[in-house]
Amino acid sequence: MYDNLFSPVQIGRLEIKNRVAMTAMGLNLAAAGGGVNDDAIAFYEARAKGGVGLIISGLCRVLDGAGVGEPNQLAARHSGDLQGLERLMDAVHKYGTRIFIQLHHPGREGQLMFGEQPVAASAIPHPLSGQSPRALTLPEIGKIQTAFVTGARIAQMAGADGVELHGAHGYLINSFLSPYLNRREDNYGGSLENRLRFLVEILAGIRAACGQNFPLGVRISADEFLGDQGNDLAASCRIAAALEKAGVDFLDISCTIPESPPKAALTCIEPGTFEQGWKRYMAAEIKQHVRIPLIAVANIKEPQVAEEILREGCCDLVGVARGHLADPAWCNKAKAGRAEMIRKCIGCLVCINEICHHRHIKCSVNPTTGREREFARPERNGAGRTIAVIGGGPAGLTAAMVLKDRGFHPVLFDAARRLGGTLNLADKGIGKDKITRYIDSMIAQAQESGIDLRPGEEATVAKVQALSPSGVFVACGARPFIPPVPGIDGGNVVLAEEVLLHPEEAKGDCVIIGSGMTGLETAEVVLKSGHRTTIADLLPEIGAGADMMTILDAKQRMAPYDPTYLPGHKLLRVTQEGVEFECLATGLPVRVTADTVILALGVRPQTDLVARFKAAFPDAHVLGDASRGGRVVDATQDAYGQAFVYEP
Numbered sequence: 001m002y003d004n005l006f007s008p009v010q011i012g013r014l015e016i017k018n019r020v021a022m023t024a025m026g027l028n029l030a031a032a033g034g035g036v037n038d039d040a041i042a043f044y045e046a047r048a049k050g051g052v053g054l055i056i057s058g059l060c061r062v063l064d065g066a067g068v069g070e071p072n073q074l075a076a077r078h079s080g081d082l083q084g085l086e087r088l089m090d091a092v093h094k095y096g097t098r099i100f101i102q103l104h105h106p107g108r109e110g111q112l113m114f115g116e117q118p119v120a121a122s123a124i125p126h127p128l129s130g131q132s133p134r135a136l137t138l139p140e141i142g143k144i145q146t147a148f149v150t151g152a153r154i155a156q157m158a159g160a161d162g163v164e165l166h167g168a169h170g171y172l173i174n175s176f177l178s179p180y181l182n183r184r185e186d187n188y189g190g191s192l193e194n195r196l197r198f199l200v201e202i203l204a205g206i207r208a209a210c211g212q213n214f215p216l217g218v219r220i221s222a223d224e225f226l227g228d229q230g231n232d233l234a235a236s237c238r239i240a241a242a243l244e245k246a247g248v249d250f251l252d253i254s255c256t257i258p259e260s261p262p263k264a265a266l267t268c269i270e271p272g273t274f275e276q277g278w279k280r281y282m283a284a285e286i287k288q289h290v291r292i293p294l295i296a297v298a299n300i301k302e303p304q305v306a307e308e309i310l311r312e313g314c315c316d317l318v319g320v321a322r323g324h325l326a327d328p329a330w331c332n333k334a335k336a337g338r339a340e341m342i343r344k345c346i347g348c349l350v351c352i353n354e355i356c357h358h359r360h361i362k363c364s365v366n367p368t369t370g371r372e373r374e375f376a377r378p379e380r381n382g383a384g385r386t387i388a389v390i391g392g393g394p395a396g397l398t399a400a401m402v403l404k405d406r407g408f409h410p411v412l413f414d415a416a417r418r419l420g421g422t423l424n425l426a427d428k429g430i431g432k433d434k435i436t437r438y439i440d441s442m443i444a445q446a447q448e449s450g451i452d453l454r455p456g457e458e459a460t461v462a463k464v465q466a467l468s469p470s471g472v473f474v475a476c477g478a479r480p481f482i483p484p485v486p487g488i489d490g491g492n493v494v495l496a497e498e499v500l501l502h503p504e505e506a507k508g509d510c511v512i513i514g515s516g517m518t519g520l521e522t523a524e525v526v527l528k529s530g531h532r533t534t535i536a537d538l539l540p541e542i543g544a545g546a547d548m549m550t551i552l553d554a555k556q557r558m559a560p561y562d563p564t565y566l567p568g569h570k571l572l573r574v575t576q577e578g579v580e581f582e583c584l585a586t587g588l589p590v591r592v593t594a595d596t597v598i599l600a601l602g603v604r605p606q607t608d609l610v611a612r613f614k615a616a617f618p619d620a621h622v623l624g625d626a627s628r629g630g631r632v633v634d635a636t637q638d639a640y641g642q643a644f645v646y647e648p
């Protein structure tokens with residue numbers, strides 16, 4: 001079925017059992033201060049068990065201080081790091097999976113709060129933090145190069161199958177490679193040959209220390225999206241050819257640096273709205289210039305897309321990074337011809353957001369990600385006892401599946417005919433098809449597990465009592481918040497949810513109250529239907545609290561339609577003519593004329609329903625949005641945890 005995907009491939013002399021690579025993901029899950037711990041081992045082991053051919057570890061530091069990329073990352077600094085790495089390699093190798101360590105120095109992205117002043121090829125301030133690095137001196141360059149070589153040797157001695165040098169994303173090696181980031185006037189700056197020198201000398205050092213047969217590769221940003229001011233795809237083809245000549249065994253194709261223009265900056269770790277496979281053209285172009293194997297990421301969620309990319313010959317291994325956060329068994333399920341069972345990444349970016357806030361890796365659709373050890377051994381003591389689950393959204397479905405796995409007999413009610421709860425609204429925004437696929441995969445898994453699913457059947461206290469359940473889980477979700485202001489019950493007011501389902505509800509000029517994700521998704525729908533639209537929020541920023549990249553993505557896609565943004569505006573009343581706000585900065589009233597007023601003010605738990613079930617079943621567990629309205633990740637984490645520790 002996926003003949004290319006599951007055919008073996010060689011990198012140097014190393015054979016890899018299939019063509020799926022889980023590319024590097026910093027997890028911030030390892031030991032404080034750097035080094036392997038049991039949590040990191042459990043994370044990687046789960047992916048190896050799930051059948052992936054090659055794992056590239058998350059960024060691994062070779063130095064402390066300015067070399068710190070994440071507070072809790074892997075480390076290959078000295079012999080003390082070897083034993084932990086060895087345990088990690090052994091855990092992965094049991095499954096026939098290969099593992100490369102990604103050696104990394106953050107350069108300018110070093111964290112002032114954890115170490116020294118960041119260092120880089122040149123002192124170019126970081127565009128987001130404004131923090132300026134110090135340009136490295138020649139002796140410092142030598143020391144860092146030695147640290148990379150030592151790191152590679154430690155990885156090799158620990159049993160790693162190879163190493164990848166992180167030469168992308170604006171980190172230290174990239175700061176030498178990029179003409180935009182490298183303004184040096186010595187032998188390490190200027191011409192391409194000079195800009196390559198820092199990396200090429202490291203490669204030579206690693207070859208000398210680790211031998212000719214130790215697989216060695218580089219991750220590059222194939223396009224910095226700065227035209228010829230940075231490395232564009234044409235320049236990267238030259239870099240790729242030079243690296244092949246310098247003896248690397250493979251290249252791993254990614255893109256962007258922090259200076260990449262906002263639209264392009266999203267392309268390194270894309271929000272869910274991007275097409276699967278869209279950036280295959282980068283690897284395909286580089287492939288014309290080298291013979292060594294290429295690994296390429298392309299926002300891949302589904303095996304048939306990965307198979308197509310391989311069939312087209314764009315690369316030799318496909319990178320599936322977030323796909324493995326969502327479902328560690330991505331490969332095994334694909335190989336078994338059960339792609340519909342793969343729990344699909346929705347591209348919500350919670351994973352990277354958690355890391356950026358120095359918390360450990362999490363995944364909205366897979367609550368066990370980063371908590372593999374904690375959830376390793378469910379107590380299977382359900383003994384077929386019946387549990388009523390009220391609500392079939394992400395929280396209800398998650399709880400039911402955990403309970404089923406524990407041997408209980410969950411009976412899940414949902415008034416709607418399609419399970420998935422409010423996700424069935426969330427997927428109505430433009431480009432939200434990945435949410436539909438996630439719902440489909442949840443339903444498929446729940447059906448297969450044998451849960452007694454009752455879609456289209458509203459739970460009542462009497463119905464639940466008739467089951468004589470030994471437990472009740474209430475996951476009935478939330479409903480939209482409607483603020484008590486004059487005119488709110490007018491005929492010109494509609495809920496964002498209604499507009500998402502029936503865009504024709506929006507008429508004439510629209511004003512959307514609330515700029516969270518639902519507000520912005522609705523705005524995009526109405527703007528693209530041709531309505532002039534104003535988006536207002538009480539908070540001082542549009543999309544406050546939501547993921548920054550997702551907001552940027554939404555704003556960019558709406559920009560051609562020229563919406564008006566009114567942050568810092570308090571809704572006072574709705575009138576026949578539109579809306580009256582108070583501008584919080586000036587205290588003055590602001591009137592916006594509109595034909596349709598769309599409410600997108602978030603949700604509040606269905607407390608009346610919860611109270612009814614709590615009155616009948618005082619020990620009932622309340623989950624997800626029914627307990628506190630929030631994100632998918634909050635709902636699934638809550639549900640999984642409560643169902644995992646539940647004792648009747």
Ligand SMILES: Cc1cc2nc3c(=O)[nH]c(=O)nc-3n(C[C@H](O)[C@H](O)[C@H](O)COP(=O)(O)O)c2cc1C
Pocket residue numbers: 023024025026027057058059102166168219254268269270297298299300319320321322323351352355361
């Ligand atoms: C949480 C997270 C952490 C990441 N950390 C790294 C990293 O340490 N090194 C790296 O080269 N890329 C890193 N990436 C980028 C991924 O390797 C990959 O290129 C990107 O997620 C796109 O691939 P995907 O669509 O299959 O997820 C990270 C991505 C995510 C989501």
